[in-house]
Amino acid sequence: GPRSAVPLETIGREGRRFVNMALTVEEIEAVMGRPAKAPIRVFVGLGTKATTSERADMAMRELEALGAFERSHIVFMSPTGTGYLNYVTAESLEFLTRGDIALVAMQYSLRPSPLSLFRVGIGIDQNNAFLHALKWRLAAIPEDKRPKLHIFGESLGAQTSEDIFAEEGTEGLHRVGIERGLFLGTPAATKFRQKWLSDPAAMDPDGE
Numbered sequence: 001g002p003r004s005a006v007p008l009e010t011i012g013r014e015g016r017r018f019v020n021m022a023l024t025v026e027e028i029e030a031v032m033g034r035p036a037k038a039p040i041r042v043f044v045g046l047g048t049k050a051t052t053s054e055r056a057d058m059a060m061r062e063l064e065a066l067g068a069f070e071r072s073h074i075v076f077m078s079p080t081g082t083g084y085l086n087y088v089t090a091e092s093l094e095f096l097t098r099g100d101i102a103l104v105a106m107q108y109s110l111r112p113s114p115l116s117l118f119r120v121g122i123g124i125d126q127n128n129a130f131l132h133a134l135k136w137r138l139a140a141i142p143e144d145k146r147p148k149l150h151i152f153g154e155s156l157g158a159q160t161s162e163d164i165f166a167e168e169g170t171e172g173l174h175r176v177g178i179e180r181g182l183f184l185g186t187p188a189a190t191k192f193r194q195k196w197l198s199d200p201a202a203m204d205p206d207g208e
Helices: 014-018 025-032 051-066 087-096 117-139 156-165 170-175 191-198
Strands: 040-044 072-078 101-106 150-155 178-184
Touching: 014 040, 014 087, 025 087, 040 051, 040 170, 051 101, 051 117, 072 087, 072 117, 072 156, 101 117, 117 156, 150 156, 156 170, 156 178, 156 191, 170 178
Parallel strands: 040 101, 072 101, 072 150, 150 178
Antiparallel strands: none
């Protein structure tokens, strides 16, 4: 959109698909039968900035510029290796919140997930940097006006989002202020998954 500082040519095919498929107010109102807002979608491509910290910073600036912190929900979505994000998940969230939501994603690879395994560490570092910055920005907002933060990851995106918390379990999710999370198709190599299955009580002491 006109307020975005991310050049369209830097976000690749999957990024363009993601931002262009945002539901319109008319589409949401036709399905939900109630007034809606125009949902916000942010995508920072691998080619947008050179480093993980720069991409995380750009995502934060985009959220600010597009008014994401005035919405009720922010969903951080970690894509698959190509940058693909599940459009059914994205649209479902936009319908059910009647557009009162911002979806944000950052690319860490350009190849299919099996060919992007060597980029997992980069994805984890990038996601961690972003969530750390987002935590402090949200903490500055009065609690009664603060957007709820959620996380989503699919395939390699599940690994790059879950393994931020591999050493902390659910305590890590609380540390960055995440309210809810959904991970689909988590790879077997994911440390978070391995530890959860081997010692659920240690990873999730309160049975959440």
